[in-house]
Amino acid sequence: MTAGPTEAPRWVGLVLLPVVNLVAAFALAGLVALALNESPIQLMHVLFFGAFGTLESVGFTLYYTTSFIFAGLAVAVAFHCGLFNIGGEGQAYIGGLGVGLVCLAFDTLPFIVVLPLALLAAMGFGAAWAYVPGWLQAKRGSHVVITTIMFNFIAAALMTYLLVDVLIKPGQSSPETREFAQGVWLPLAHDWLTAIGIPMPRSPLNLSFVFALAAAALVWVFIWHTRWGYELRAVGLNEEAAVYAGISPSRQIIVAMAISGGLAGLVGINEILGVHHRLLLGFPAGYGFIGIAVALMGRNHPVGVCLAALLFGALFQGGSEISFEMRNLNREMVVVIEGLVILFCGALENLFRPRLEALFRRRRAAAAA
Secondary structure, three states: OOOOOOOOHHHHHHHHHHHHHHHHHHHHHHHHHOOOOOOOOHHHHHHHHHHHHHHHHHHHHHHHHHHHHHHHHHHHHHHHOOOOOOHHHHHHHHHHHHHHHHHHOOOOOHHHHHHHHHHHHHHHHHHHHHHHHHHHHHOOOOOHHHHHHHHHHHHHHHHHHHHHHOOOOOOOOOEOOOOOOHHHHHOHHHHHHHHHHOOOOOOOOEOHHHHHHHHHHHHHHHHHHHHHHHHHHHHOOHHHHHHHHOHHHHHHHHHHHHEEEEEEEOOHHHHHHHHOOOOEEOOOOHHHHHHHHHHHHHHOOHHHHHHHHHHHHHHHHHHHHHHHHHOOOOOOHHHHHHHHHHHHHHHHHOOOOOHHHHHHHHHHHHHOO
């Protein structure tokens, strides 16, 4: 649909506004750097070069992006049903547990057999962990925000118990399992790119990046091109109208949370099967929480989620260079920048909207006259 002569073009809200918000966030971060006697221009240079300056840094950036895509998609699917899933961290944790159990039990089998089992376990364990909060809201009225937060702590406690008392490798004190057999590790990007004649330095980027892009495409198809996705969105937009149309809100809430948990559980594929090759404490590393910001910034659309995930992946990787290159700044400066990005693209996302839309409305009205 094209905008009328007195309306702002649709791309103003979808493209221009997020760009303006990002510029404002980075400008304010530059002022913080200036207050700490560092050059804002150098700060931006270090961030960008650290994230995209070399093939190795690109590999690290895309590795972080992979987990952010899974976590962001998990939040986005739930949001389309009117749910705010804050339990991605716990769901990723339990999804990783499923991956670890499969690999510990079957790592003597061929990779082509273990990989589908690991994918199913990651999604199944994550979906099961999210199913309970979904069921509690649908059937008992317990708010999903509260229950998913509680389940994050339960997941952390459960993993601590399992890795300290049950699954720990015999003869060691570190809370982690034995290493999986090398035959079930996910292929790293530098291995298969080098095999086809594209040289690339070693990085943790692995095959799960392809899985993340495939998951984004499948979510797009499911949400906007299937009857089930339509029913899910109908409940999120107007529950009473959905009931009038014969759609069961409770069923859609449970389905949305299960799909959301399954997507979050795929973080375990990237981290456990792709990088660490063992089950260990703390591997989600906050991906589930940052996934909330990724989904909000990406407007809960798979394309937007992928772009926002790339931004946060760049901040993670580029930010690691700050403490090495700029003596008055440390890793926490990246947290400040992330917070500013979330502030301007989330809480204050409409700060510049009225002026931008008024500008384009005036231009359209003048052109029409």
